[in-house]
Amino acid sequence: MRAVTSERTRGRLSDRGFDPDRVIGDADGAMDVAGFYDLLEVMAASEKAGQSPTYWLARLALSADLPSEIAETLFLAYNQQSAEEAGHGDKVFGNAYFSMGGVAPGGEHSVFGDGGDVASRLKARDDPYENAQLLARTAGRIGGIETVALQRLFPLVTTLCERWNHPIGLDLMKQLRDVVRPEESRHVLTWRYVFHSLIVPQGAAHIDEYVQATNAGRSQLAAPTLARDQLERMLGTHAPTTRQLLGKERATKDTDPSEHR
Numbered sequence: 001m002r003a004v005t006s007e008r009t010r011g012r013l014s015d016r017g018f019d020p021d022r023v024i025g026d027a028d029g030a031m032d033v034a035g036f037y038d039l040l041e042v043m044a045a046s047e048k049a050g051q052s053p054t055y056w057l058a059r060l061a062l063s064a065d066l067p068s069e070i071a072e073t074l075f076l077a078y079n080q081q082s083a084e085e086a087g088h089g090d091k092v093f094g095n096a097y098f099s100m101g102g103v104a105p106g107g108e109h110s111v112f113g114d115g116g117d118v119a120s121r122l123k124a125r126d127d128p129y130e131n132a133q134l135l136a137r138t139a140g141r142i143g144g145i146e147t148v149a150l151q152r153l154f155p156l157v158t159t160l161c162e163r164w165n166h167p168i169g170l171d172l173m174k175q176l177r178d179v180v181r182p183e184e185s186r187h188v189l190t191w192r193y194v195f196h197s198l199i200v201p202q203g204a205a206h207i208d209e210y211v212q213a214t215n216a217g218r219s220q221l222a223a224p225t226l227a228r229d230q231l232e233r234m235l236g237t238h239a240p241t242t243r244q245l246l247g248k249e250r251a252t253k254d255t256d257p258s259e260h261r
């Protein structure tokens, strides 16, 4: 990471009492504190970027001619997810970044782009069937992103925090454990819920599309795609309950996606 962190940033970190050159990790090459600082900026902006698509998915669920119980469950789950992604971006990663001297990260630092076209892409159209397909595709892609966050990115950040052993990193680690991971686990449950309630009843071709959309999401974070049987294991055999999706009831071991590594 050293090459991409500017000397100005290193100087700013030094002025604030951080040693920018201290190596804290060796995953994907040696990462120093300056690289970690840059990573926080990307994580904050990318988490925040999850707010808008999930906001629109919630509304799409109400315009897709779905059975009312499914439509309402998805509305509530995505609306809640939208607020949670904003929290992960602004409150968790954004605060850690700010504590190290960074200002609020701009959308351009998100790995998903600045999100300028999200509203026009995901706003409900006149045709409910088209809306249901758009919802399904987007749910698959976002679910793929969530699986990577949960299984790869958060463990990486946690390891870096541990090695850095600084109060800012230790506090971030605690928030990842107590807030972010449980919430992300529920977001993966929503991906499972869409699969069992919308996709499976439509048959094999739709299942294939969902698997492809999920892998497309994983590819956006440069994670390896998963074989269909691996994904089907993660998707489980049945839909989680509405109470589990909304965090009112803890997922059982069987439905907790963090158990599937």
Ligand SMILES: [Fe+2]
Binding pocket: 047, 050, 084, 085, 088, 184
């Ligand atoms: Fe998140």
Ligand SMILES: [Fe+2]
Binding pocket: 050, 085, 146, 183, 184, 187
């Ligand atoms: Fe999430």
